[in-house]
């Protein structure tokens with residue numbers, strides 16, 4: 001395996017609210033090699049977006065990265081000031097957001113939003129920028145790019161807008177793209193098309209990607225590895241085969257069960273019973289204990305990591321046997 | 323765009339027309355000016371003669387048609403009280419009100435938008451909270467009360483500003499105004515601030531709310547994620563989108579400032595339209611009331627018109643809705 005170019009190590013991001021400390025991200029560690037897609041999956045509120053925004057250096061008050069390290073090509077990002085981090089954003093690390101209808105400024109033409117992305121990092125003539133933008137729009141499969149280039153966002157469909165957003169993310173050739181539920185708001189056909197385009201770009205350009213989703217099923221075709229998060233913490237991480245094919249963590253199993261099976265259409269979606277514990281009052285033990293059928297007394301103690309294979313790691317006292 | 327402008331103009335004409343009827347009937351309902359204008363000791367013959375001279379003996383619809391015909395020719399009738407054409411009375415008073423209203427508007431907008439933007443971007447900061455506290459006080463104090471407080475503070479206790487009247491006038495480019503002279507400015511500043519305070523506070527709150535709402539939206543996060551500098555995100559994305567609601571509110575406030583300075587004009591003895599309106603209502607000076615209310619209506623129609631045009635300039639979505647509607 002090639003050396004990872006991107007590492008997150010022991011990341012903690014907390015929000016210091018009036019109600020108390022919200023520990024949204026707790027001790028998250030993972031790495032990424034070039035050309036690799038890491039899927040991050042978990043129920044809503046498990047800290048996926050906060051993980052992504054921490055990497056972007058875009059955690060707003062009252063939140064802050066409390067500890068941990070994030071390195072890109074050996075460079076530590078958590079100690080950079082705003083202006084230094086700004087130079088990374090969009091150029092070395094790009095981000096795509098969930099709602100394509102809201103990711104583009106409704107008052108600006110696509111053209112100006114693309115120029116703005118280039119202009120934030122480079123000087124250059126309009127002519128040269130123009131050609132680059134059209135190239136980028138073509139690369140993500142946008143028909144009649146010249147026309148879309150001059151359009152306003154509301155003149156395009158959701159799928160087309162998300163392609164524009166992806167084109168903007170790819171514009172400056174970043175090393176890493178973080179996609180936060182980028183296809184959740186789109187219908188299945190468009191979703192598949194976009195996933196196909198993104199996979200192609202990753203393979204062609206050899207960039208790394210973090211794909212955040214609450215839906216495990218989208219990851220099977222796209223991700224190389226999957227990390228499962230719950231209540232801000234890692235539950236299980238491994239190759240897509242290891243997670244989808246032979247998950248060992250009770251929470252991952254529940255997530256897999258809740259994916260509507262393709263063989264039996266119309267089958268009712270199984271929700272995981274119970275609610276996620278409040279991030280304000282987390283104990284030292286396993287956060288899933290309140291909803292876990294396998295929980296015992298020991299689960300109230302801090303859960304150590306168990307390495308199951310070179311790639312497969314799990315945080316659980318009573319994992320399923322293979 | 324052109325068809326939109328024409329459409330709005332036609333609408334405006336209809337609105338003015340309907341409004342004039344409502345006004346005419348409304349003023350007629352308030353009372354008969356003959357009862358007030360003619361002394362009770364006058365003989366019956368004198369009374370009838372006076373009523374005929376004022377045209378009050380004709381049926382209401384007839385009076386209205388006469389009014390409409392004259393108004394269309396620029397003759398808005400003569401004031402019952404001053405016996406002068408109402409148009410010339412209005413033109414005498416108008417500059418003072420416009421001056422006060424415009425200066426108040428500049429103060430209100432110039433302070434509230436930057437302050438509201440700051441408070442929206444940093445709601446938890448000390449200054450952000452201070453701005454909110456100020457705006458809360460601003461919307462709570464009655465205008466006449468803070469006006470008198472200002473007079474006591476800066477006119478009497480610390481006599482740095484003159485109180486009452488417009489000060490020295492000067493004429494440039496055919497416009498006679500107190501804003502051409504330093505003395506004029508020293509007169510207008512205090513009443514203008516007093517008049518602006520409430521609008522300023524309201525606009526601050528609207529700006530802050532819009533800023534906070536827009537800052538959370540994905541396109542702002544995306545702009546930061548592109549590496550765009552903070553200042554550009556704030557001006558080009560947050561403020562630009564905040565302008566959509568702000569233009570509407572600001573337009574209404576401008577109308578209010580230009581039309582309803584009644585309390586401030588009274589407190590500061592400002593020789594504008596506000597005092598005139600109150601006096602004409604007291605003595606049922608019909609032509610003067612109708613003319614002033616028509617002026618107010620025209621003012622709001624004009625401002626609405628400008629606001630609509632601004633919306634189509636700021637927001638491309640409005641233009642496509644219009645295109646769909648007129649197509």
Ligand SMILES: Nc1ncnc2c1ncn2[C@@H]1O[C@H](COP(=O)(O)OP(=O)(O)O)[C@@H](O)[C@H]1O
Nearest residue numbers: 015022024043044045046047048049050051279
């Ligand atoms: N600005 C904030 N202030 C306080 N709490 C926050 C803030 N942003 C996120 N959180 C909390 O962090 C937790 C994780 O949120 P998030 O990362 O958005 O979850 P998701 O996995 O659905 O993306 C949530 O419980 C949320 O309440």
Ligand code: SF4
Nearest residue numbers: 286289292299316317
């Ligand atoms: S550690 Fe205990 S509570 Fe947590 S998932 Fe494993 S068995 Fe369940």
Ligand SMILES: [Mg+2]
Nearest residue numbers: 048049050180
């Ligand atoms: Mg999220």
